[in-house]
Amino acid sequence: IPPIVSSDIPTCPPEMRHSPSLQRLISTTTSISLVFLQSSLPNPFISTVNSFTYPPIPKRISFTTRNLSAASMTTKQQQQQQQEKECFSFGVIADVQWADTDDGTNYAKTVKRCYRGALTTLSNAVQWWNDLPSSSSPTFIxxxxxxxxxxxxxxxASDDALHKALQQIQKCNCPAYHLVGNHELYNFNRKQLSQASWLQHGNAEYYSFSPHPNWKMIVLDPYQLSLMGLEQDDPRRIEAVNMVCTQNPNVTPDGSGGDWFKGMEDAGYQRRFVPYNGGFGSTQLSWFKKELLDAASSNQRVIVLSHVIIHPKACGGGTMAWDYEDALDLIQSRDVTNGCVVAVMCGHDHKGNYHCDESGIHH
Known part of the structure; x- marks a missing residue:
């Protein structure tokens, strides 16, 4: 596992999922500025990660695919890392979940939810990105x-809340690409989202773009199969109902029901079959495979973006896409990717876990 080195973690333990620093790095509301470097390696250095939380506490963590800790790197290796050509940087933020209402809790009453404070965090994140020197300012968010x-x-208050949140992001000195999460689908249906000017690429629900000739960002939609946002007779919703209700008897076809996890305490990854998750679906996965093949043939490196998590060790097992195995098989397949996938970045799981898989891909 490539080590993660920070000021408060001199060496990285074999299992990093529950690292306190990583928990802080990818917290309930987190923004990250990543600087990616050109490299002859199969995967690049990810040289710096600056984490921003509320209140702002910048963190710096170094990722390296050379499987070397900072202490074991020679001076020559350190100089080589510093001399690598920077291609671009981008900011990441997830699960802001802003609402103009008093603090509350999650459904289980175990976690405090600070709804109003989320807008302040978002505003501070944008200001932090804007204050970065031009050499490391993000190309996009x-x-x-x-x-x-x-x-x-x-x-x-859906429209008003969205307007105020977008106002903050639009203050950023670079464009933003917005993904659809389950909370967007609690507020808007698919027809409304297809007409939303704030979503990039018009009504495309999944797409790719290249911020640099050698890089491709692939934006996935983990709610192509969903109990939310779709008409009752939409084939994607019908498939979702059949999939979820078969796997989880606590879920009813309308997505309601009582305790979705009743009797599933020891069900492992089966706990992912709940309405707030979703599926990629065969149509999107076929498109995804083609995008990966095209990137590999063009010698591009790939970063995958998704709201819902794709690797079980990057979460607690209950916040994954229903068909995560199919997506993960494509991401890890050497025949498809030839090692071009560098990282998979997701939101959804507020605990903020991290995993570097056997292929060296960061999740």
């Missing part, structure tokens, strides 16, 4: 979904 909270729908 990836907003990984759940920009506003589902409680806005109950307050009849």
């Amino acid at each position: 990836a907003q990984l979904g759940d920009l506003i909270d589902g409680i806005n729908a109950k307050l009849n």
Whole structure:
């Protein structure tokens, strides 16, 4: 596993999923500025990660695919890392879940939710990105979904909340790419989202773009199969109902029901079959495979973006896409990717886990 080295973790333990520093790095509301470097290696150095939380506490963590800790790197290796040509940088933020309402808790009453404070965090993140020196300022921002909270729908405040949140992001000195999360689908249906000017690429629900000739960002939609946002007779919803209700008897076809996890305490990854997750679907996965093949043939490196998590060790197992195995098989397949995938970045799981898989891909 490539080590992660920070000021408060001199060496990285074999299992990094529960590292306190990583928990802080990818927290409930987190923004990250990543600087990617040109390299002759199969995967590049990810040289710096600056984490921003509320209140702002910048962190710096170094990732290296050479499987070397900072202490074991020679001076020559350190100089080589510093001399690598920077291609571009981008900011990442996920699960802001803003709402103009008093603090509350999650459904299980185990986690405090600071709805109003989320907008301040978002504003501070944008200001932090804007204050970066031009040499490391982001080329774009990836907003990984759940920009506003589902409680806005109950307050009849969905449009107003979205407008205020977007106003903050639009103050950034670079464009933003917005992903759809489950909380977007609590507030808006698919027809409304297809007409939303704030979503990049018009009504395309999944797409790719290249911020640099040698790099491709692939934006996936983990709610192509979903109990939310789709008409009752939409084939994608029908497939979702059949999939989820078969795997989880606690879920009813309308997506309601009582305790979705009743009797599933020891069900392992089966716990992912709940309405707030979704599936990629065969149509999108076929497109995804073609995008990966094209990137590999063009010698491009790939970063995959998704709201819902794709690797089980990058979460607790209950916040994964229903068909995560199919997506993960493509990502890890040497025949498909030839090692071109560098990282998979997701939101959704507020605990903020991290895993470097057997292929050297960061999740």
